[in-house]
Amino acid sequence: MEIIISHQRTDFDGLAAMVAAKKLHPEAVMVFSGKTTNNVKRYMSLYKDRITVKKPSDIDYKQINRIIMVDTRVAARIGPFSDLVEENDVDVLIYDHHLGRNNPIQNAEEIIEPVGATSTMLVDKIYSQGIDMTSFEATLFALGIYEDTGCLIYESTTSEDARAVGYLLDQGANLEIVEEYIEYSLNRKQQELFNKLLDSIHQISIKGYEIDIFQAEMEEYIPDVSLLAHKLNELHDADALFVLAKYNQKLLIVGRSNDDSINVGETLKYFGGGGHNRAASATIKTSDEWELIEWQEKVLQVVKEKINPAILVEDIMSTPVETITPDTTMREADQMMLRHGHSGLVVEKDNEIVGIISRRDIDKVRNYDLLHAPVKGYMRREVVTIEPNASLKEVQEAIVEHDIGRLPVVTAEGELIGIVTRSDLLKLFYGTDDYLKNRQNLYGRSLVQVQEKRYDISDKLELIDEQLLALLKKAGRMADSLDFDLYIVGGFPRDLVLGQVNHDLDLVVEGDGIEFARELSKELGGHLDIYHEFGTAVVSLEDLKLDIATTRVEYYPQVASLPEVEHGSIQQDLFRRDFTINALAIQLNQASFGQLVDYFSGKKDLEKGLIRLLHNFSLYDDPTRIFRGFRFASRYDYNFEENTEDLFKHAIELDVIEKLSSDRLFNKLELGLKDRNPVRFISLLDEYNILSYFSPGIEWNHETEILENNVTKVLDWLHDLEIVTSFEEWVLYLIVLVHGLNETEIKDFANKFNINKNLFDRLMTSLKADKYIRILHDAEDNSAIYYLLQGLAIEDMLFLLIKDFSLEEEIKLYLEKLQWTDIEVSGEEIIALGYSPGPIFREVLDEVRKAKLNGEVETYEEEKEYLEQLLAERESE
Incomplete structure (x- = not known):
């Protein structure tokens, strides 16, 4: 039996995706995993005859052999079915649009696409397969897309979502019905709570970002607080907001973000909740010890810790800074600005900033023939500075509030290290055609001469x-x-x-x-x-x-x-x-x-032999370029250009690799291990502190480096044998890399990167390598070697050699001869001698095999004679 489910509190995207999946898998049964949102509940009360969705209590769980999950890939969100998806005899197929989820379901087949709604990707598959749909279905699918994309205005919206809606309109989607269910009026209790929240607004600026926070006590649970948060978000132009609603010793926190630098999903994860970057919630069991105001302060504290501006001042500032002294003449300052293309200069005395002189100041005195005068008489003395780790929001605030065109960047110790100008911001936000002229651009500041x-x-x-x-x-x-x-x-x-x-x-x-x-x-x-x-x-x-x-x-x-x-x-x-x-x-x-x-x-x-980045935002745009750089450095034995190396280190310190999904991260490791010099590739991962992203227990030490270098030696040895084998050589480098992990760490590694069963078995077998090596050294005859190695994959045997190359003769003997050794006698000869089938058949045939492996018998006649001897001995016992 196949079932189609979505997450608990199923919304319109979940419901629409279930119906769309049903069209792709017509034999499957749709089942709600829990409750639905209120607007879906209202919709189903009217259209339940058109959409048949069963309850979990209607299903015989023992009959389920396949589960199709839509709009979620997290086992904890599917209620009573969460244990089933982890069972080996239940296949799991996932359609979802949420990227970067932790704790993936082991062995599930995942179809994940970076679109605004799961309904979008399923509509595309319906279209690709030429499956017809009714106008009713088209309307429901449009509801799903509109709900999860905010009517195509959320930043997560893609062109695929818009194309899907266009196709659905062609199929008869009714936008009046969409509007009816996307926007519905508040009931009396919701309106009362909404008014309370409006009156409680508290506004605060954190790192230049405007945060609104609302709070209210409720006598009882009032549903769809998230809808109220949505309406509050529409009314206020904040970068993020949080709604705190307390009831019956529980606290509900709902977060909404309008800026990528504020990940409300990460913020509310601290409180045991979760969700998207832009929308999340958490429910906390509370006591009367903390008042709402205290919870509010705690939320704001976590927000402050979690805000992570995508671009900092140090990423866009110009450096080094041209400075002049207070005694420099206005004419000299004018010439210096012309020479360097600046519109202002920082005035320093004894390494301390004392003023700013601008092009506007020089133009004023030019009319009065005062260019011979020193700048100290005309410079602006109230200098506003900014720190290198400040956000773009703080830069904008300072420029607007103080009506200035440039901000010197000063460290906490007072050292001048750069400058940010109004032009830098404008080029960052709007630069297009002129970005190849060593200016700020869509990619960042150019690092090369063009x-x-x-x-x-x-x-x-x-x-x-x-x-x-x-x-x-x-x-x-x-x-x-x-x-x-x-x-x-x-x-x-x-x-x-x-x-x-x-x-x-x-x-x-x-x-x-x-x-x-x-x-x-x-x-x-x-x-x-x-x-x-x-x-x-x-x-x-x-x-x-x-x-x-x-x-x-x-x-x-x-x-x-x-x-x-x-x-x-x-x-x-x-x-x-x-x-x-x-x-x-x-x-x-x-x-x-x-x-x-x-x-x-x-x-x-x-x-x-230099690897040089083209622009300074390159690694933020695409963190996989870090791994590509390592591959080129290892493949060609190249070095990083100095500025490029600094940018690599800075991007890694800012944790940009954390932005990569586990699948992409493992893929980059695999590509590096497949490249021309995997040992240096791994050493670069270690040098730049990246190995811990794969597993905290991985260590790159002298022993590991020796083993990694042994891989090439063993592969060359194998190629010289001219034995036909089938395996992926990069796997050996991976086995060596993780061989120091314990069983639990290997299982965590496999779960994190969704490792296939064959590779997982190879990693687990490596834990027993030392045991196998000891047994091989103690093997007294060929049969002992055969029975030890016959259960191992070729990668396992090669890893034994990597650890102890003195075993080459034993493994060579197995690969070239022993594994092909077979006996010609069988149970038929035993039956012909008057014996009935039983355990003795296997026992004596195994003895014959051992004898042949050890060279004691060779021909069929010798095998048969030895077989008869063994049977006679058994009879006489």
Whole structure:
């Protein structure tokens, strides 16, 4: 029996997702895991004949062999079914849009997509499979999407949500019904509580963020306090709000956030609650010891600790700061501003800030012919400063409140380390076309000088086989016919400069990438796949594929989020990448075929062996670039450029890696272990204090490093044997990495990263390695070796060698000979001798096998003779 469930207190997205999942899995039965929200309850009272949803009491739990969960992936949220999803004989399929959940359900199949509502992803699957829907269903699905995306205005809303709503409207979705249930009036008790909360408002500024907090006592529980929080949020323009409602020795806290720097889910987790970054709640059992005002202060204290501005002053400030003395003339100050492109200067005396002189001040005295006068007579003496760990909110407040254009950045010890200007903020928020000119931009401040350089690398093109070279020339001619500029980018030009051929063929088009892909596919006779939402296409040929995209700009609205994309030039397209060595392109148009295009001195960095970031927000946009940098450093034996190394350390200290899901984090570890120099990759993880993100118990010490280096030795030994084996070599590096963990730590590691059963078994077997090594050393004959190793996977045996290479002869003997040893006699010979089947069959056949393994018998006749001897001995006993 299959059932479809959602979380307790099922909302419209949960209900709609259940109905949508039912269309995809028609044999499944829908079941509520608990109560529903009031508006869903009201909806179901009218439409229960159209939607059949059973109660848990209607279900025979013993008959359930599959559970389909929607709009949640947390076992604790599905009430009476929470134990079932952990059972081995129950399959679990999850559809959810919540990313980064902890404690995943072991062995569940997860389909997780970063959209605003679970209903969106299921509607897309219904559409893809060509399944019809009624206008009633379309209306319900629209309700689910509108509720979870705030009618498509929450920041979590994606273009997929909007497209899904458009499709549902085409299918007859009724927006009047949607409006009726999304917005419903408050009852009398809710209105009374709402008025109390309004009267109790307390406003406070924390780290520059405006926080509103409301509190009220209730004589009894009043449902849908979250709705009241939503309405309060609409009435007040705060960065976040918290509602505290106390009743019957319980305290309900509801949080809403309008800024990514304030994660109310993390805040209320402190009180045992949870939810989204933008919406969360917690219920606490209280006593009369604490008044509401005390709870309010505690909430604000936790908020202060949890606020984590995505961008700090130190991330955007300019440094070093040009300073002048009070005796510098206005003319000298004017010339200095012109020379450096500044609109103001900091005035210092004896390493102490004493004033600010601005372009406006100089323009005033210019009319009076006073440029010879010292700046101390005209400078602004009331200098407002800011600390490097202040938030953008605090910068904005200071600039607006004091009507100033620049803020010197000063440490707690009074040291001037940078400056933030009004222009920096404007470029950060609105910069677009000018961001390649060493200014603030959608990516952050450029770390490179921008100058187009072109190199003739025709000699390197000789490394490419003739067939691939002909294909690239044909693509260039096609681009010419369409009047497009065509480039090959990514790993191909980087590795070609290094004298290597990379068969990842990423083409970018200044023009229309999809149109180019269509025409090229026709020309080459390839299979074409188009992805309109990303503006990309893939042309698949018999033995290779071409990834084609329009040159574009992309930026990240928040840390570790998916990028937003807009069209751009090849220069802009290259600048959006991670490192200078990956920002190279080879033009394929006929007139410029084979020219290496380099805007950011990537070729020079390749030659110097340097890894240099292109922009200072790069690691905040995409923390996986940290791991990519480690892979390049280990693969090519390169070093990090000084500023880049500082940014790596700073990003790691700010815990940006915590933003990555466990799946993405493990994937980056796997890629590093599969790369050319996994040992150095691991050493870099240790050097930058990243190993603890995988498990606090992992240690990189001298013993571990020796074992990791032994992996290559053992793999070379295995390859020399020329034995056909099937396993993934990177797994050996992982086994060595975690071999110091105990059983509990390995299980925690496996749960955190959803490790598959085979890999989990390999990690668990490694715990017994020392025991196996001792037994192998003590083995007196071949049969002892055989019976010990036959139950081990090839990875297990190789790990024994990694730990003790002196066992090579024993393991070689097993791999080359013993594992293939079989006996020709069977139970048929025993029956022919007049015996009836029984335990003796296995016992004597095992003895024959041991004898053959030890070389005591070889031919069939010898086996049969020894078998008869064994049977006779058994009869005489």
